[in-house]
Amino acid sequence: MLETKKFSPPRQRAFDARFEAQKIAFGPVVFHCVRYAWKRGMLEALAETGDRGATMDELEAMGRWSRYALKLVLESCLSAGVVLIEDGRWQLDKTGFCLISDDITRINFDFVHDVCYQGLFELERSLDAGKPLGLSHLGDWTSIYPALSQLPEPARSSWFAFDHHYSDTSFPDILPDVFATVPRRVMDIGANTGKFSRAALAHDALVELHLVDLPPQLGLAEANLTQAGLRDRAHFHPRDLLDPDVPLPADMDLVWMSQFLSCFGEEQIASIFRRVRAALSPTGQVLVMDTFWDRQRYDIAAYCLINTSPYFTAMASGNSKVYESADYIRLAEAAGLRLQTVRDGIGYCHSLMRLVQA
The missing domain is CATH 3.40.50.150 (Vaccinia Virus protein VP39)
Incomplete structure (x- = not known):
């Protein structure tokens, strides 16, 4: 028998399970807030302040974001462990450092957003039909493979970055x-x-x-x-x-x-x-x-691979x-x-x- 590894997330207490369920429910919301903080430079700005961090007034004084955007987005990041706040000073937490420095994290993030996100809204219909109905958000094709060289940007660059980073x-x-x-x-x-x-x-x-x-x-x-x-x-x-x-x-x-x-x-x-x-x-x-x-040796790899499968359903082939x-x-x-x-x-x-x- 070929030896395989077991994907084994930790068992949960009832209270913890309820919290995890809410993370799933609000997952799309957190995704977009964290992406805004990353792409608009909030996370980089906090990284530059080091352990000292920055107050909300100091961040607003940079003139790059409104106070409203800072509070809304950073509070969502706080709930996801991307940033932390101590004595009124915002700092980048370890998950935030991954977002700005870890190649796999950034490539996965771009792939999900640029290639998959809108199309995954059609996952239910795609599963029922056995066709990648979410692909219509990128173009008029029956599967993604003949279209790879013609995908609109940034989907094309993000697709090839994802594919090549893993295979190369x-x-x-x-x-x-x-x-x-x-x-x-x-x-x-x-x-x-x-x-x-x-x-x-x-x-x-x-x-x-x-x-x-x-x-x-x-x-x-x-x-x-x-x-x-x-x-x-x-x-x-x-x-x-x-x-x-x-x-x-x-x-x-x-x-x-x-x-x-x-x-x-x-x-x-x-x-x-x-x-x-x-x-x-x-x-x-x-x-x-x-x-x-x-x-896979580590559950993190199994998690990423299992959750790549819906891309194939909604965007690539449907089956x-x-x-x-x-x-x-x-x-x-x-x-x-x-x-x-x-x-x-x-x-x-x-x-x-x-x-x-x-």
């Missing part, structure tokens, strides 16, 4: 895994902007990369690989993987999929695994890197999510693949599955 930290660590079997023909499914393909081509002068994705993403990937001087060993295969009859390039020594399968529902994942199995050479293998909420590892293993086995190894703790929260032909 993992690439340097996994290249020895990728080339452990000395593959010469590698297929990168869901190539996106070509980040992995670029790293793989630079790592091994003999490998050929076959990039599979939608045409807009392949256009970005080709431009990036051309700029890096790596275009000659890259081959581009535009495919809509939602079509179960679309085959993949054949005779691959290794198929790589990173944060890709979570973009699809289980039926579609099963179809992709079947086509991947058919695309392998006789000794070919599959590497799947993804974020499984049940394989995908952050999966448990057992879901992928079950679907891969049904396609004729078998789990050989799994390695956790890659980058911030990734695991790497190596699948071989059963």
Whole structure:
């Protein structure tokens, strides 16, 4: 049995549980107040005062915010542990320091606000329909993936910052895994902007990369690989993987999929695994890197991953999510693949599955 981790928030007393319930009820209100304090510079201003802090009069004298805005927003921040007040002086608390200095916190905050927030109002309808009905707040598309290069700002920048921050930290660590079997023909499914393909081509002068994705993403990937001087060993295969009859390039020594399968529902994942199995050479293998909420060392990571799933529902596809590892293993086995190894703790929260032909 594959060992997994348990997501285990602490048990609560009845009074504490009631307080936690109110935090959920007022969560959207607090989110916007804290965001205002961060984006409009209130938190930075308090950070500059250090342990001394600042009175309301001193903050108002800066001329950047009305007294009304200061009181309303900072009081909400106080309720969330972002700031504290002692002897009439406002100071930045540890959570506030995270907001202004911690990359993951700031990237998650921007992603939720710029990409997800308005669309999540349509979560109920999206769940009922199995379609990302919240995406209409960003544009007229049936799914977010063909639209990534066309998203309006700041949603586009926040989406790519979110995606790249999590995946880029993992690439340097996994290249020895990728080339452990000395593959010469590698297929990168869901190539996106070509980040992995670029790293793989630079790592091994003999490998050929076959990039599979939608045409807009392949256009970005080709431009990036051309700029890096790596275009000659890259081959581009535009495919809509939602079509179960679309085959993949054949005779691959290794198929790589990173944060890709979570973009699809289980039926579609099963179809992709079947086509991947058919695309392998006789000794070919599959590497799947993804974020499984049940394989996280810390509850904070599991919390973030679990609550990324509604983005997939309301904004991305309507039927995908952050999966448990057992879901992928079950679907891969049904396609004729078998789990050989799994390695956790890659980058911030990734695991790497190596699948071989059963």
